[in-house]
Amino acid sequence: MGTLGRWGRLGILPVTLGSFAVAALLAPAGRAEPGILLGALVVFGYVGHVAATAWLGLLPEIRANARAHPARFLLAPGLLVAGAAAVTAAVPTAEFGWLLLGYFAWQFVHFQKQNLGLVALSGSARRAPSLRPAERRAVLAAGGCGIAGLLAHPALLGLTVDTRLGPLFPVAGLALAATIGAGVVVLARRSPGERPAAFVGSYLAALCFFAPVFLFASPFAAVGGMVLAHGFQYLSLLRLLAAGNGPAQSREPSRPVRLALLANAALAGGIGLNALSQLHRNPGLVPRALYGAYLGLVMAHFVVDARIWRLRDEFPRAFLSGRLPGLVGPAPQVPAAS
Numbered sequence: 001m002g003t004l005g006r007w008g009r010l011g012i013l014p015v016t017l018g019s020f021a022v023a024a025l026l027a028p029a030g031r032a033e034p035g036i037l038l039g040a041l042v043v044f045g046y047v048g049h050v051a052a053t054a055w056l057g058l059l060p061e062i063r064a065n066a067r068a069h070p071a072r073f074l075l076a077p078g079l080l081v082a083g084a085a086a087v088t089a090a091v092p093t094a095e096f097g098w099l100l101l102g103y104f105a106w107q108f109v110h111f112q113k114q115n116l117g118l119v120a121l122s123g124s125a126r127r128a129p130s131l132r133p134a135e136r137r138a139v140l141a142a143g144g145c146g147i148a149g150l151l152a153h154p155a156l157l158g159l160t161v162d163t164r165l166g167p168l169f170p171v172a173g174l175a176l177a178a179t180i181g182a183g184v185v186v187l188a189r190r191s192p193g194e195r196p197a198a199f200v201g202s203y204l205a206a207l208c209f210f211a212p213v214f215l216f217a218s219p220f221a222a223v224g225g226m227v228l229a230h231g232f233q234y235l236s237l238l239r240l241l242a243a244g245n246g247p248a249q250s251r252e253p254s255r256p257v258r259l260a261l262l263a264n265a266a267l268a269g270g271i272g273l274n275a276l277s278q279l280h281r282n283p284g285l286v287p288r289a290l291y292g293a294y295l296g297l298v299m300a301h302f303v304v305d306a307r308i309w310r311l312r313d314e315f316p317r318a319f320l321s322g323r324l325p326g327l328v329g330p331a332p333q334v335p336a337a338s
Contacts, residue, residue, distance in 0.1 A: 012236060013202060024212070083296065085292040111143070112146075210226070241324070
C-alpha cells in the first residue's frame with residue numbers, strides 16, 4: 001500500500017479524538033494531580049514529543065539544513081534555553097505567572113499551526129486542492145479564539161494571575177462557535193470531489209480543537225486533551241518518518257533501529273524533561289533555573305519545528321516528499337482569492 005496506506009492506517013484523526021476522550025474520562029476533579037495512567041500519557045506523549053525532536057538529528061537532510069541555517073537550529077535554541085533559565089531564576093515567583101501566560105499563548109499558537117499542517121498533509125495525501133486562504137484563516141482564527149479564552153480564564157492553565165479579562169471568556173466562546181460555523185461554510189464551497197472524508201475530518205478537528213476550553217470546568221479536561229493530541233500527532237508523524245525510506249546512499253541507521261531510537265528518545269527524554277518541569281515547585285535558585293531551561297527547550301522545539309514542517313516552504317516539501325513519497329505532492333498552487 002505504500003506511504004499512503006501507512007498514512008491511512010495511522011489515523012491522525014483517531015489519535016486526536018482518542019486523546020480528547022482519554023483526557024475527558026481520566027481528568028481529575030478541580031486542580032488535583034492526574035492519576036498514574038494519565039500522567040504517564042502526558043510524559044510519553046506531550047513531554048516525550050518535545051524530547052523526540054532531537055531524534056530528527058539522525059536524518060541527514062535535517063543535519064544538512066541545520067548546517068545551512070545555524071541561527072535557526074543552533075543559535076536561537078541556545079539563546080532560548082539560556083535566556084529562559086536566567087529569567088526564571090531572576091523573576092520572583094509571584095510575577096512569574098505573567099511570563100508563563102505568554103509562554104502558554106505561544107505554545108497554543110504552535111499547536112494550531114501543527115493542526116494546520118496536518119490538514120494540509122491530509123489533503124495532499126489524497127490529492128485534494130490545497131487549503132484555500134479562507135479555510136486557512138478559519139483554522140487560525142479558531143485557534144485565536146481558544147487562546148483568547150485561556151488568557152481570559154488562566155485558571156484553566158493552572159495559573160493564579162488575574163488578567164481581569166474574565167468577562168471576555170464567554171465572548172471568546174461565542175466567537176469560536178461563529179468561526180467554526182464560518183469554517184464549515186467555507187469548506188462547503190468545495191465540490192464533493194475536492195473534499196475527501198479524511199481531509200474533511202482533519203479540517204473539522206482543527207476547527208474544533210479548542211472547543212474543550214469552553215466545555216469543561218476541570219483544567220485537565222479543558223486543556224489536557226489538546227496537550228495529548230498535539231504530542232501524539234507529532235509522534236505519529238515521526239513514526240512515519242522512522243518507518244519510511246531514507247535517501248539513497250545515506251548511512252543512517254536501519255528502519256528497526258530508527259524506530260527503537262525514536263521510542264527511546266520519547267520515553268527517556270520525556271522522563272528527563274518531566275523531572276525538570278516539576279522543579280517549579282522548588283524555590284531554590286538552581287532548581288528554578290533548571291525549570292527555566294525546560295521551558296527554553298520547549299520553545300526551542302517550537303522554533304525548530306517551524307522550519308521543518310511548514311509545507312508552503314521548499315525544504316519541508318522536498319524533505320517530506322523524499323522520505324514519504326505519495327504523502328506530499330508537488331508544490332501547492334495557492335488560490336489568489338478565497
